[in-house]
Amino acid sequence: MITVTDLRKVYRQGNREVVALDGVSLSVPKGSIHGIVGHSGAGKSTLVRCLTLLDSPTSGSVSINGAELSASRDADLRTARRRIGMIFQHANLMDSRTAADNVAHPLEIVKTPRAAIRSKVAELLKLVGLEGFENAYPSQLSGGQRQRVGIARALASDPDVLLCDEPTSALDPKTTDEILTLIQDLTQRLQLTVLVITHEMQVIKRICDSVSLLEAGRIVEHGPLRTVAADLGGRLSSTLLPLPPAETNGSGTVLEILYSGDSASEPVLTGAARTFGLDLNVLAGSVESLAGTQFGHLRIQLPAGADTASLARHLTGQGVAVRVVQEETS
Numbered sequence: 001m002i003t004v005t006d007l008r009k010v011y012r013q014g015n016r017e018v019v020a021l022d023g024v025s026l027s028v029p030k031g032s033i034h035g036i037v038g039h040s041g042a043g044k045s046t047l048v049r050c051l052t053l054l055d056s057p058t059s060g061s062v063s064i065n066g067a068e069l070s071a072s073r074d075a076d077l078r079t080a081r082r083r084i085g086m087i088f089q090h091a092n093l094m095d096s097r098t099a100a101d102n103v104a105h106p107l108e109i110v111k112t113p114r115a116a117i118r119s120k121v122a123e124l125l126k127l128v129g130l131e132g133f134e135n136a137y138p139s140q141l142s143g144g145q146r147q148r149v150g151i152a153r154a155l156a157s158d159p160d161v162l163l164c165d166e167p168t169s170a171l172d173p174k175t176t177d178e179i180l181t182l183i184q185d186l187t188q189r190l191q192l193t194v195l196v197i198t199h200e201m202q203v204i205k206r207i208c209d210s211v212s213l214l215e216a217g218r219i220v221e222h223g224p225l226r227t228v229a230a231d232l233g234g235r236l237s238s239t240l241l242p243l244p245p246a247e248t249n250g251s252g253t254v255l256e257i258l259y260s261g262d263s264a265s266e267p268v269l270t271g272a273a274r275t276f277g278l279d280l281n282v283l284a285g286s287v288e289s290l291a292g293t294q295f296g297h298l299r300i301q302l303p304a305g306a307d308t309a310s311l312a313r314h315l316t317g318q319g320v321a322v323r324v325v326q327e328e329t330s
């Protein structure tokens, strides 16, 4: 488990202070994957640097399984860093070394005996599906295979936490899928705690159990994927279940509705239309499965003069979230 408490990082630029992290707290349980999304400048790289202790936070703490990393000094700091494995957008392998020698590198640094390195490297390459590629050089490997070597190298020190910084941004969709499957599989098998920093919502949808939205150094929305997705009108919900831009073609009220789980399988909307004798016009919609739950997000327009309040009450009573996005125009 990783726990981040009230992490602040303030940079000085001449007389000016830049608050890059403004009290970030989060907690990720062992065996689960937490995604962090945010626009450019939100503080993602600063967070990565503070978590890996490459940069020291101005205040706040980072602890793994209750042991505070940020309190470590020098030799302790090096040991503490080994508890966090890192994967980057590009695997950053050493071109002059084979796959096996790249994976061996962190073990050589801490002077692991050669025989132990050999068996550990073989085990790791097998774990990431690269058996038989021990002697291949990075130039002889595909982007996905290079990323697998990077993952094996990140796991060499038996970390508790795996920090993935844009792990698939440089990969094609099929390879992205394979690497995400591998990360998910390793999380379960090794009971890792995984943090994924990404700008790709597909990555969040595909593997994350929970997610935080970072904005100007603060976490402005967070929670289990299912919960944030169900929060109609929330920023994460509207990026997880996006609708095309609104195009209305009448004067009636426009509603957005979001249904999930049990209500998703019911013909909620047609039932409501029948109950109220309304012709509902579906302007846009998306239906998809997230974290094992079916979600439907629709934008509908009611005919002019419809009893919006009663319809909204009816839908809410069926477990459907409703919000008015455009009042009836005369």
Ligand SMILES: Nc1ncnc2c1ncn2[C@@H]1O[C@H](COP(=O)(O)OP(=O)(O)OP(=O)(O)O)[C@@H](O)[C@H]1O
Pocket: 011, 012, 013, 018, 019, 020, 038, 039, 040, 041, 042, 043, 044, 045, 046, 047
């Ligand atoms: N060394 C530094 N000195 C001064 N300001 C910095 C420094 N590093 C980052 N910042 C500032 O801190 C804020 C957060 O930057 P950071 O690089 O963490 O954002 P980011 O979310 O990673 O952005 P991107 O996705 O573009 O990499 C920005 O305003 C940035 O200008």
